[in-house]
Amino acid sequence: MLRSTALTALSLLLAACGSSPLPVTDDVAPTTPPVDTGWQPLDQAHAHNDYEHDRPLFDALEHGFMSAEADVYVSPIARPGLGDDLYVAHDPQDIDPSRTLASLYLDPLYALYLDQAVIQPNQQQPFQLLIDFKTEAESTWAALEAELEPYADMLSRYENGLVTPGAVTVVISGNRPIDTLAAAGRRLAFIDGRLADLDDAPPVELFPLISDNWTNHFSWTGDGAMPAEESQRLDGIMQQAHSLGYRIRFWATPDSPGEARTAVWTRLADAGVHHLNTDDLAGLEAFLRSRQHPQHASAP
Template sequence: MRRAVDPPAADEEQPTCTSSQPLLKQDTPERPRWRTTRRDFYHDEKLMRGLKPRCCARLGLGTLIFLGLIQLFSVLGGLLIVFVPDGIHRILNQWGRLGHIGQGLSSWPTDFSRGILPKPCHSHNDYWRRVPLYSAIEAGCMSVEADVWLFREELYIGHSLASLTPNRTLASLYVDPLVQILEKQNPTTQFHPDGNVSQHGVFDTAPEQSLTLLIDFKTSGSALFPYVLSALEPLRSRGHLTYRNGTQTINRPITVVGTGNTPFSLVDSDLTNPHHDIFFDAPLAAMWEGLPGETSTPAPKPESSVYGADIDASLPDGSASERQQQPASGEDLGQGMSGAAQSPDAYTSENSFYASVSFAQAIGHVVYGKLSESQMNLIRGHIRGAHRRGLKARYWELPFWPIGLRNHVWDVLVKEGVDLLNVDDLKGATETDWGSKTGWWS
């Protein structure tokens, strides 16, 4: 007996088969794109070509996000210490404050230059800086330079006549500030009862280090000298100036050196320099010495530079004492040449401190970014001769551009034994590792 089959509902369509072929691809249900597989794209060549780049892009994006999260957590960890410090950081941040650990212990009498280490650099044209003297001390420079002009019995500071102003004087920019600094560095206390006896220099980390005040005589040296001698009295009377006592040099916080038109004959005289506390900037080029048995030609002397040729015509009307005297023979010839001695052996540590010369004139231009063998011979001979006489070698008018060339020259001079770098860029000389960056030609 055959089983009866229920007839289909009236509204239900029956599938019809008009062919023996299988269902077409478009008749299959479509999956979401995120659930597709490689097999689904087998017949889609265009999608297959784009699959690999998309995977790489997603992988790269994921890596960047992961690294970004690590960096974010690192920053948040640092901020956590700042805003929620632990025990040691809380003490360090609040040290010395009222009501906290270390109250009243965060400063001391000589902390004017706390943490500053003195460095063998000379602040060239120091008065040009936004804050003269103090900027050089902050950088750690052991020497500063002041150009001095005499007008109407006053010593003005500036690079040229056009730059002079009534309030920028040797006293206001250098002597008075140094007196104030050294008074703070040498207080009168129960532990240091002789506060007027100078013992502590401007650098707290190296109290024995003397700061050199290089005074560049711009007008007539013979007329300037007695005024400079008098202007230094506030430092002298407090025992702050380095001096010679006849047999040895007594080191003090400030060492004064005369350059420019400073006459050597006045510096070396007991009559004109009775305290022996102004030293000379000797001519370095004249001190060249070769090695024993060496027959190389000595270094040529630098060209003479006449300072103040237009000074007399620029002076206002006044008494004869206010006008500059006509330079005598051998005077006002520039650094190391004014009133010069007949023999370079006359310059010793008893009357001189520096031995200087223009790098551009004595050594010449640096070609192809490298000092030649003959130039190196000159530098070594200069330094050798200065050191034998007990003087500190210094070059001024160094190359300043390009920076790589400047750094290369600095590096060579320091390695060869120059005692002081003459610099305009204090930050570049004292805060960067210029010794390892000599330029593109290295």
Template sequence: MLFRTSCPKVFGLLLALLCCKICLAQHPPLSNAFAHNDYQHKRPLFEAISNGYTSIEADVHLYKSRLIITHILPILHHKRTLEGLYLQPLAEHIQQNDGEVYRGYEKPITLMIDIKSDPNKTYELLKPMLEKYREFFCGYQNGVFQDGPVRIVLSGNKPYDALRNDPDRLAFIDEDLRKVGRDTTTNLFAMASCKFSNLLKWKGKGQLSQKDRDRLSAYCDEAHKAGAKVRLWSTPDNQKVWKELLQCGVDLINTDRLARLRDFLVKDGRAMVLED
């Protein structure tokens, strides 16, 4: 009787795991896809991976010596930690996937940690936590770069000096797009971001003016010279805007609409073709 009762449950669990594996293998990686506030989705991390996203964002607060995943009010979300929601599951996924996030995808994906609390105190706790998973991250050891399947990028309140002075750092900076060309420390920056409305007058309707187009393209060129990928945030979340941004040289499309952006990028021919 126990076997008969539990058998459907076991079958259901196996079916769910099989569906999850199929889902993760279903969509090719999308180098232009950035999952904004990923933790707000039903399946943080894995919903983005199942849709082929190669950049994923998580907001972090330092609260009672823990790194809590939330946009505001960490007291209400104290069980959702950076390690439990992202670092450990990501490491386990890579271990089970032959050392890669996506099989055959040789570039690192980006996990952006948007620091909402004091940058230096947060990094003081973050650094040993990243060290625990060093084998999975791009970074430096004794000043020598070492590649890995995941690149950690720090945004929000950024610990500039702590990273600059750390020969063993496992993190990079998301610089202000309007400032990135002024800094010669090119190995510190992996990304350059800016609020959409701080750079463009366009509201996402009608035509993007030539002046705005030239302005954005020039900033993208400067960032690319510094080795940084470009992202705009708080953008109108629609296909017309996505297309214009890509044409101007923006590398990462910031969205909350994972499936819709995925379909747009695949249709636009921007999905990665991987060899078996």
């Protein structure tokens, strides 16, 4: 029933918006697992370059993910018919005018929110939408700021010094308008920091997430034991992050199935890293579910 009503809401919303970027059928619908009332979303699961999957957003939701990443461009090239929308693509030449941030992410998320007040069943924290700015920071933010307003009731917000969590938290990565967001009295987005920012302890109300390239800080890629010095460094990062309230994500971790990837994921999860980065949705789901229910574990 939950899945059916969510689909109905999604159909109505997309019709009202005048476009339907994805056909609303069972083939694209996020599966809401009804088989186990104890089913939990995977708070640590982050879908890297989520838009490159067959069904952007929906594949991630179906696998229980609570974080997804989209690269965006605003008016990146002069081309007939290309307006001021935020376009989702890895490179400018890949832009498809029908694949916008609204059509692939904001509209479907809002439909689920209107239908059930959350994005995933049993959700306990906001779903994270990480938006990687590929075009200039200020112009891209101006477009995104206007774009987010119609969805304001769904989104985490900062206002008058306080953060009010919503069903979805928008975090900006890539070309980040840090000073502009820092000066805003009200905003519907937050900034993705870097490990170097931990030394200055920026306000968690602006930088809830700290992300960095794994290979810039660690040489270990899962073969053999993690070097003691690197293991201590990881634990130190996590202790500092936990004490200050930041969430941590590493990108460029090993992502090919096998023992090395499992070893890295295990060490990251044991250390309390908040988001495990992957393109292999099924693989990370299997890994995290095996940690939830070890008796049903199977090798990812």
